[in-house]
Amino acid sequence: MSTTAAGGSGVDALCDNVLASILARLPSTSVLRCRAVCRSWRRITTARSFLVNHVTRRPLQILTRSVYGYGGREVSATPLSVAGDAHPTRLFHRTRHEPSVARSSDVLYSLDGLLVVSKLPGLFGICNPSTRQWATLPALAPEPRPFDVVTCGFYFYSPHTSSGEYRLLCQVRHKYERYYCIFSTAGDALPRRCHGRQRPPRLTTSASLPYSVPVSRRGVLHWLVHPEDAFTGMMLAFDTASEAFRLMPRPPEWAGDDTRKRKLLELDGELAVAVEKGVSTLAVWELRDYEAEVWTLRYRVEVPPPSSIFGGTTTDNHTSVEWYISWIFSAGDGAILIGQGYHGFAARLYDLREKRIRGEVSLLPRGQQPAFLVFRESLVSHGFFDLPPNSEVAHIKFN
Amino acid sequence: MEVDKGKGEAEETRKVAEADRDTVTLKSSDGKLFEVSKEAAARLSTVLAGMIAGGSIDDNGTDLKQIGSEALENVVDYCNKHANSIPSAALISSSISFNTAPFKEPEEWERKFVDRLSHDALFDLVEAANFLGMERLLDVTCHKISEMMKGKSPDQIREVFNIKNDYTKEELEEIRQELAWAFYDD
Structure with a gap:
């Protein structure tokens, strides 16, 4: 035997x-x-x-959106691999082309394999493209009209380790009234007012995205770009447990008024801000002592502009273009993922400890615009997706 | 004759330097003996490292009753090859760069190592790697087997791996309907 x-x-x-x-x-x-x-x-x-x-x-993927044909829009994910075979996979596309749903296929947030999509003004959907499940968050009461809803952030709220819910924080304006509002995936809970702050700031009409995608650290969301950043010179923080808002100091090094030149990220568990200086210098400040709100310069590194963005196929002269950095994400282990580009796009992994680029990939063919969001497939099931997988919901169709 | 002589010499060496040998002897379920570098065994296998540290290594052959001789031969072969490959090369991997997952792509030699194995030999090796707590070998063998499943339909997977379909017709139809899209596009 x-x-x-x-x-x-x-x-x-x-x-x-x-x-x-x-x-x-x-x-x-x-x-x-x-x-x-x-x-x-x-x-x-x-x-x-x-x-x-x-x-x-699952590999990290970058979400992109592209326009095809006459007014068609689609959202794709491109895995970041250095093998040179990174092709975008379409996650979903819009099936109706009316102006009323023009922005509906835009992905607002990406978290734990879930995407938050704006369906109609004030109506939000959550989907998992890996399982093709949809859920629509409860809508705000339509009266009194008119109202505007501006999204601030999407997060997982888990008071106990065994359970939790996803929440969407929004700033709402009903006529002359302004307030923060929380949409939840828990049960049939209706959107409710968040009382952590009585009156949110007034929004200037020009800002299409008044709140940047927040960076979460230990249950607190942080925004570098928010309606009050210009006149307060501070970051905004929101405690997801107490729902209190507060302003926090930002790093002392601040490259002028150009908001594109600084990025908030989470670096090995701490909050960090990467500030672009000149063409190729990156200063990374870390909020090492979070409670005392003391910023420390952690790295100052030279990151030359990308070399191989277009794979040598373009005849355009891009030498005069300033390669501002579009996004920076923490890739863990002292490494950051830097996305930059102009007509094309490059994603590079930079090792802050070894001060060298570990990999570079030209990411996106023409027509694809990065959504500045990272995505990782997940098949983890959620109670709020109570309907069976469905390939088509309203005017959005998977793949 | 040559083989016997070799064995005799090995026996001699064992007697001379029993305490600080640089190899360990492993015994398969069917009683065959294999020598492997102590350093490589301790570095690549958490179980062998524990046995070496705990002094429970038997110089006449540590019994590994769960592992057949073919699988154990592959384990030892892997350890030797690993010891001979440049250690730093195993740590620097290009493809890890854009993937924060802990898995590092197999090296060229590791790929060749698993590619030459039959299905059954591969399955025995993955079990042996799991039993011995050889994380890297487990990674490489699991990766290879998963590559064999990628892009295949359930029918093809059952055929390749010789798996019995224990669903009823109705159950299978239900699953197919629920996940219809997953069966058509890749």
Whole structure:
């Protein structure tokens, strides 16, 4: 009987955790397909621990939107790989082209594999493109009209480790009244007023995105770009537990008034601001002592502009273009992902500790505009997606 | 004759320097003996590292009853090859750069190492790697097997891996309808 141990046992003989470890390396679509192979594979690939592990093995992707044909819009994700085979995969597109839904396929936030999409003014949807599930957040009461809704941030609120809900923070204007409002994925909870601050600041009509995508650190959201940044010279913070707002100092180094030249990010668990100086210098300030609000200069590095953005295929002369950095994300382990471009786009991984570029990839073909959001596939199930997967909802269609 | 002589010499060496040998002897479920560098074994396998540190290594062959000789031979082969590859090369990987997932792509030699194995040998090796706590070898073998599943339909996967379909027709139809899109596009 020693021959059985020596070989010939097949895939059936693999223990569950080895099989789970193999299946966790597959792309989301393959994992879903594997659920149809046999019962034990379905059991393994629907376990929560498997799904959580699967997410960590998914590559980071950059979301892009593009315009095709006459008024068509689509949202795609491009994995960041240095192999040179990074092609965008379409996640969904708009099926109706009326002006009323013009911005509807815009992705506002990306978190834990979920995307927040504006469906109509004041009406928001959450979708998981990996499972093709949709949910519409409860709408604001339509009266009294008119009202404007400006989104501030999307976050996961979890008072207990076992449960939690996703929340969308918005600033609302009803006639002459302004207030912050919270939409939730929990049950049928209606949008409610957030009492952490009585009256949000007035919005200037010119700013299309008054609040930048916030950076979260230990349950507090932070904005570098917010309606009051220009005249207060401060960052805005929102405690998701107490729902209190407060202004916080920003780093002492501040490259003029150009908001494009500084980016807020989370770096190895701490809040950091990367400030662009001149053409190629990047100063990274860290809020190491968060409570005392003391900023420390952590790195000052030279990051030369991208060299191979267009893959040598363009004849345009871009030498005079200033390569301002569009986004910076933390890639973990002392590395940051820098996105910059003009007509084309480059994503580069810069190692702050070793002070060198670890990889560069020309990311987007023409016609694709980065949404400045990163995305990672997730098959983790959520209670608020109570409907079965549906490829088409309202005027948005998956893939 | 040559082989026997080699074994005899190994026996001699064992007696001379029992305490500070730089190899360990592993015994497969079917009683075959394999020598592997102590340093490589301790570095690549958490289980062997624990046994070496705890002094539970048997110089006449540490019993690994769960591992057949073919799989153990591959394990030892992997350890030796790993020890011979430039250590720094294993740490610097280009493809990790844009993927924050902990997995580093297999090196060229690792790819070749698993590519030459039959399905069954691969499955035995992945189990052995799991049993011995060889994280890197587990990564490389799991990666290889997952590559064999990528882009395949459930029917193809069942065929390739010889898996019995234990769903009823109705159940399968239900799954197919729920995830219809996943079966058509890739």
